[in-house]
Amino acid sequence: MPLMTSLLIAIDGPAASGKGTLARRLADYYHLPHLDTGLTYRAVAWDLLRNGQSLDDEASAIEAGRHVDLSNLDKHALSAHGVGEAASRVAVIPELRRILVDKQRDFARQPGGAVLDGRDIGTVVAPEADVKLYITASPEVRAQRRLRDIEGRGGSADVSEILADIRRRDERDMGRADSPLKPAADAHLLDTSDMSIEAAFRAARAIVDGMLAKRNGA
Ligand SMILES: Nc1ncnc2c1ncn2[C@@H]1O[C@H](COP(=O)(O)OP(=O)(O)OP(=O)(O)O)[C@@H](O)[C@H]1O
């Protein structure tokens, strides 16, 4: 559906809740550019890991953050499950967050709008977003989804270890002092535990279309 005006959609939620899948579907449907902001934190973590640097080395993380190029994020290398865990460790560094958030804001403010997904989009990166979605699913359902991801790429994993990792990541992301994961006060909550991808997409689209209709005075 082509848009006549600008539309900025902010999507937040915990690991493997399905926010990236929804963000890509919505971006495609409304013809908007999409940014998975998790990739920016993953790029920093990956840089440290690759260079044998500690994830606690704040100066190196900040330097790596300055070099993150939104147009050159290697999704394939960054998508490994372990990189996500490492990303959540560097994501607690406030100075690094400032640098990455500035880049993400530049992306959000392009003419016509955009879809961004992450942990602090509705609260910090784009509090002015036209629509904010907070996507959740139970940790058990998310662990099963992540397992299917890993198996789909030819890997294998123990679901109880994935579940433990998801719980640890939730605790770190929701408990950090700077920009913790939480729904914005005006976010629409969508629990996808019992929803197919298609059903979640339909529900998200109904929210966005409802906002557009209201904005157009319908
Ligand atoms: N509603 C759903 N029903 C079943 N599977 C789903 C649903 N939504 C997403 N998935 C699947 O779950 C997996 C995780 O989804 P996705 O990568 O979108 O999550 P995410 O929240 O973006 O994760 P991350 O925070 O790690 O980037 C994918 O394999 C995706 O296809």
Ligand SMILES: Nc1ccn([C@@H]2O[C@H](COP(=O)(O)O)[C@@H](O)[C@H]2O)c(=O)n1
């Ligand atoms: N806006 C964001 C996005 C991500 N993070 C941190 O990065 C980790 C990896 O994110 P994924 O979405 O790719 O799983 C995540 O656990 C967060 O710690 C963030 O802080 N803010």
